[in-house]
Amino acid sequence: MKPEALLHPTPAGLFCPIGNFHVDPVRPVERALITHGHSDHARSGHGHVLATRQTLDIMAIRYGEDFAGSEQAAAWGEEIFVNGVKVMFRPAGHVLGSAQILIEKDGMRIVVSGDYKRGIDPTCDPFEPIACDVFITEATFGLPVFHHPDPKVEIEKLFTSLKQFPERSHLVGAYALGKAQRVIRLIRDNGYSDPIYIHGALARLCDYYQGQGIELGDLRPATIEKSKPTEFSGAIVIGPPSAFQDRWARRFNEPLISFASGWMMVRQRAKQGGVELPLVVSDHCDWPELLSTITEIAPQKVWVTHGREEALVRWCELQGIPARPLHLVGYEDEGD
Amino acid sequence: MKPFATLLDRLVLTPSRNGKLTLLVDYFRTTPDPDRGYGLAALAGALDLKSVKPAMLRELVMERMDEVLFRYSYDYVGDLAETISLVWDGGAKDVADHAPQPRLSEIVKRMNSLGRTEVRGAVRELLDQLDTSGRFAFLKLATGSLRIGVSARLAKQALADMSGKDIIEIETLWHGLTPPYESLFAWLEGRADKPALATPAIFHSVMLANPVDDGDLEKLDPADYAAEWKWDGIRVQMSSHGGTKKLYSRSGDDITGAFPDVVEAINFDGVIDGELLVGGTKRTNAPTRTFSDLQQRLNRKTVTGKMMDEYPAFVRAYDLLFQGEADIRDQGFLARRNRLADVIDKAPHDRFDLSDLVPFTDWSELNRLRVDPPDPVIEGVMIKRKDSPYQAGRLKGPWFKWKRDPYNIDAVMLYAQRGHGKRSSYYSDFTFGVWTTTDEGEQLVPVGKAYFGFTDAELEVLDKFVRDNTIDRFGPVRAVKATPDFGFVLEVAFEGIARSTRHKSGVAMRFPRIARLRQDKLPRDADRLETLVAMIETREAKT
Numbered sequence: 001m002k003p004e005a006l007l008h009p010t011p012a013g014l015f016c017p018i019g020n021f022h023v024d025p026v027r028p029v030e031r032a033l034i035t036h037g038h039s040d041h042a043r044s045g046h047g048h049v050l051a052t053r054q055t056l057d058i059m060a061i062r063y064g065e066d067f068a069g070s071e072q073a074a075a076w077g078e079e080i081f082v083n084g085v086k087v088m089f090r091p092a093g094h095v096l097g098s099a100q101i102l103i104e105k106d107g108m109r110i111v112v113s114g115d116y117k118r119g120i121d122p123t124c125d126p127f128e129p130i131a132c133d134v135f136i137t138e139a140t141f142g143l144p145v146f147h148h149p150d151p152k153v154e155i156e157k158l159f160t161s162l163k164q165f166p167e168r169s170h171l172v173g174a175y176a177l178g179k180a181q182r183v184i185r186l187i188r189d190n191g192y193s194d195p196i197y198i199h200g201a202l203a204r205l206c207d208y209y210q211g212q213g214i215e216l217g218d219l220r221p222a223t224i225e226k227s228k229p230t231e232f233s234g235a236i237v238i239g240p241p242s243a244f245q246d247r248w249a250r251r252f253n254e255p256l257i258s259f260a261s262g263w264m265m266v267r268q269r270a271k272q273g274g275v276e277l278p279l280v281v282s283d284h285c286d287w288p289e290l291l292s293t294i295t296e297i298a299p300q301k302v303w304v305t306h307g308r309e310e311a312l313v314r315w316c317e318l319q320g321i322p323a324r325p326l327h328l329v330g331y332e333d334e335g336d
Numbered sequence: 337m338k339p340f341a342t343l344l345d346r347l348v349l350t351p352s353r354n355g356k357l358t359l360l361v362d363y364f365r366t367t368p369d370p371d372r373g374y375g376l377a378a379l380a381g382a383l384d385l386k387s388v389k390p391a392m393l394r395e396l397v398m399e400r401m402d403e404v405l406f407r408y409s410y411d412y413v414g415d416l417a418e419t420i421s422l423v424w425d426g427g428a429k430d431v432a433d434h435a436p437q438p439r440l441s442e443i444v445k446r447m448n449s450l451g452r453t454e455v456r457g458a459v460r461e462l463l464d465q466l467d468t469s470g471r472f473a474f475l476k477l478a479t480g481s482l483r484i485g486v487s488a489r490l491a492k493q494a495l496a497d498m499s500g501k502d503i504i505e506i507e508t509l510w511h512g513l514t515p516p517y518e519s520l521f522a523w524l525e526g527r528a529d530k531p532a533l534a535t536p537a538i539f540h541s542v543m544l545a546n547p548v549d550d551g552d553l554e555k556l557d558p559a560d561y562a563a564e565w566k567w568d569g570i571r572v573q574m575s576s577h578g579g580t581k582k583l584y585s586r587s588g589d590d591i592t593g594a595f596p597d598v599v600e601a602i603n604f605d606g607v608i609d610g611e612l613l614v615g616g617t618k619r620t621n622a623p624t625r626t627f628s629d630l631q632q633r634l635n636r637k638t639v640t641g642k643m644m645d646e647y648p649a650f651v652r653a654y655d656l657l658f659q660g661e662a663d664i665r666d667q668g669f670l671a672r673r674n675r676l677a678d679v680i681d682k683a684p685h686d687r688f689d690l691s692d693l694v695p696f697t698d699w700s701e702l703n704r705l706r707v708d709p710p711d712p713v714i715e716g717v718m719i720k721r722k723d724s725p726y727q728a729g730r731l732k733g734p735w736f737k738w739k740r741d742p743y744n745i746d747a748v749m750l751y752a753q754r755g756h757g758k759r760s761s762y763y764s765d766f767t768f769g770v771w772t773t774t775d776e777g778e779q780l781v782p783v784g785k786a787y788f789g790f791t792d793a794e795l796e797v798l799d800k801f802v803r804d805n806t807i808d809r810f811g812p813v814r815a816v817k818a819t820p821d822f823g824f825v826l827e828v829a830f831e832g833i834a835r836s837t838r839h840k841s842g843v844a845m846r847f848p849r850i851a852r853l854r855q856d857k858l859p860r861d862a863d864r865l866e867t868l869v870a871m872i873e874t875r876e877a878k879t
Contacts, residue, residue, distance in 0.1 A: 144401070144427025145409045145419065147468070164362055165355070245754060247803075249761040257760055265422065266413055267348055272811075274760045276349050287427045311408045318402060 001108045003134045009326045019085030026330030035114025036098035054097025092116040093127035095178030110134040118289040135299035139307030140284040148286040154279045155186040169232040169252035173241030173259040181209045184216045197222035199239030306331035339367045340375045341473035351756035360494035370441045373516025380488035386447045388478040401426045421471035489587040499524035504541040507588045511538040539588045541728035545735035553699045563694040566716040569613035601687035609655040614647045617689035624713045628834045668723035712875040742829040745863040749824040752802040763802040772865040781841045789849030823859035827852040
């Protein structure tokens with residue numbers, strides 16, 4: 001069987017004609033398999049959704065209980081047949097509940113990795129390599145310029161800055177699902193036990209992470225109206241980056257804007273965003289991790305979904321690995 | 337290299353002056369000698385480091401990397417030094433954070449001891465030993481393009497802040513010292529006496545004037561004061577001793593290299609305070625040219641012969657601090673000026689002239705002269721006590737500056753951009769326009785941008801208007817509603833106006849700021865482009 005007969009790109013997303021299902025569709029479909037809860041991969045309005053329990057829970061938190069017609073939870077490693085096509089979920093190491101999906105029929109094995117990373121992250125299960133014929137990889141940071149440093153060293157920059165500017169509120173931008181909780185966890189693991197103030201958009205997801213056994217410590221809302229700016233003097237405040245450009249940010253004392261993201265590797269990106277303290281903390285693979293993962297899995301073919309496809313395809317060609325970009329639209333790097 | 341690289345990373349992204357000072361003071365306090373001294377030299381533009389050509393750096397990268405992947409990377413990042421720092425070794429994992437890295441002082445000594453054929457191998461080895469931000473700092477130093485928004489003056493201010501010493505003392509010492517400044521740091525930290533100076537052609541902190549406030553002059557007797565024109569150039573100091581000739585900006589930056597036409601013409605020993613201008617001196621009967629012409633010569637390290645022909649520089653002398661070796665700063669202004677007149681009289685006529693005194697008998701007469709000066713490059717008058725000694729700093733009393741009133745126009749807000757730092761949640765940078773007739777009828781054409789002049793309370797008003805009346809967004813910029821009957825009228829004040837080929841409107845303002853919010857006016861009442869052009873023509877008519 002040709003791999004394209006088992007899975008191929010369509011305007012709605014990757015489609016399996018034999019199993020009649022889509023993976024991470026960007027528009028409502030009858031049957032969807034979802035890798036993880038970021039909003040560009042997990043959308044509401046599908047007829048039936050198959051995903052990990054945690055991804056289903058996160059979708060319910062973000063879209064309401066009626067986010068899909070019906071749902072089915074997949075356990076790690078469980079063999080599930082969808083119209084005769086075998087599918088299996090394995091951890092992707094991206095955010096809580098994030099999965100790679102193995103799709104297999106008549107000996108042809110395709111892995112949709114979704115978004116993934118290889119670095120250590122105590123807030124989710126680590127990536128597991130799966131042997132396959134076709135490996136479908138993301139390429140969010142698919143350029144040789146991206147190599148993410150040790151997040152523990154990055155988070156120390158935050159503490160250095162707190163010592164240098166003890167009067168200023170340190171506002172750390174982090175996306176609401178995954179990055180925020182990981183950053184809080186990194187701060188806690190550095191020995192910081194003071195309250196951390198969070199934007200309202202983070203509250204329910206942080207509660208959910210804590211309910212799943214991921215300790216985040218004393219979190220308090222930073223959303224009290226009419227609060228005095230001095231109350232947040234020297235405090236760590238976590239919120240979605242968009243909130244820092246909003247009037248919301250004015251309640252803080254001389255805010256020092258930080259942003260935890262893989263994009264912070266490039267100075268100009270930080271400068272354009274008005275970020276004073278970039279923290280390179282990413283939930284995606286950097287360039288060396290993309291290369292080592294492909295080398296380790298050693299698939300027959302590599303398909304590249306979203307990000308900087310051309311550089312990764314070029315590298316595969318140089319290694320003699322057949323590769324092609326899938327040109328999927330609608331994925332916007334929400335997770336980093 | 338780690339502390340210096342970390343400092344650079346932070347300085348690049350820290351917009352506020354106080355924030356920069358905090359980072360600099362922290363660096364100088366925590367970094368050992370001699371590294372901090374070389375760091376200081378790099379920030380102040382005084383570091384002498386064997387330079388590396390970008391072409392060689394590209395070749396080094398390509399030894400270990402596919403050219404196509406390099407091109408994709410460079411296209412994405414946009415800056416060569418940063419790209420190379422990131423993709424070095426084909427984009428391999430960084431050296432471990434705890435691995436020992438060469439110190440800044442070691443790098444400087446090593447680079448400067450290399451023969452021509454050894455540079456390539458040494459740079460390759462250093463790039464291997466440094467981590468990403470260390471490579472970035474090294475490449476910026478070696479290619480000679482730091483550009484991080486820190487002036488020599490700011491670095492010296494940080495030294496003053498860390499030690500409690502007066503910045504004037506530090507500036508006076510500065511040009512007599514060389515990297516790594518160990519004797520300077522020892523003095524700043526109270527471990528040694530003030531360093532003694534060997535080099536004579538040093539910078540002496542300049543004397544500054546206070547603006548005339550309401551009621552200031554009534555209390556003063558005009559007979560005690562002399563007046564001079566205030567020329568619209570840049571204040572400089574020429575220092576010449578025993579064949580060493582230097583030109584400094586008023587903050588003590590050494591700008592000798594950019595003005596060889598002036599420096600080579602110096603034929604006297606001593607220290608002269610004056611205004612750097614372009615055009616002809618009084619003695620050559622050619623007009624003094626505008627600040628925008630002078631700008632062609634500023635912020636350059638070197639200058640071409642063509643540039644010097646088209647924009648010849650000269651100094652209009654105001655004061656004499658040293659005559660030969662003799663320090664005459666304690667003498668009165670007029671006494672110093674008499675000596676200055678002798679020196680200038682014997683100096684080359686095309687490069688030096690003497691600033692004229694403006695005769696007046698009472699303040700109202702001087703005011704009339706100030707409001708309508710005889711030359712368009714004059715921006716007001718200076719008032720100096722006839723017996724005032726030359727004292728560094730800005731003392732209240734001996735010297736005043738009385739500027740011509742600013743220009744004012746009513747303009748309409750067109751675009752707004754978010755500010756930085758404290759203002760990052762406010763729309764605080766405003767592009768404004770005036771009316772002009774085009775093929776498509778009456779339109780607002782942008783004529784300038786202003787980001788200060790308003791109070792915090794006024795900023796709240798401006799920000800709210802932007803948020804409530806946005807009609808389009810381009811990244812951090814918002815376009816706001818501006819029609820004849822709806823919009824925000826701003827009274828804009830500015831110091832000068834000139835023709836410009838870079839701006840669509842054809843005019844460029846000098847030093848624009850928002851003077852008042854004119855919520856009482858409709859956009860249809862705002863000024864027209866013809867009004868601005870007429871201001872330029874009035875100035876031009878005087879030359």
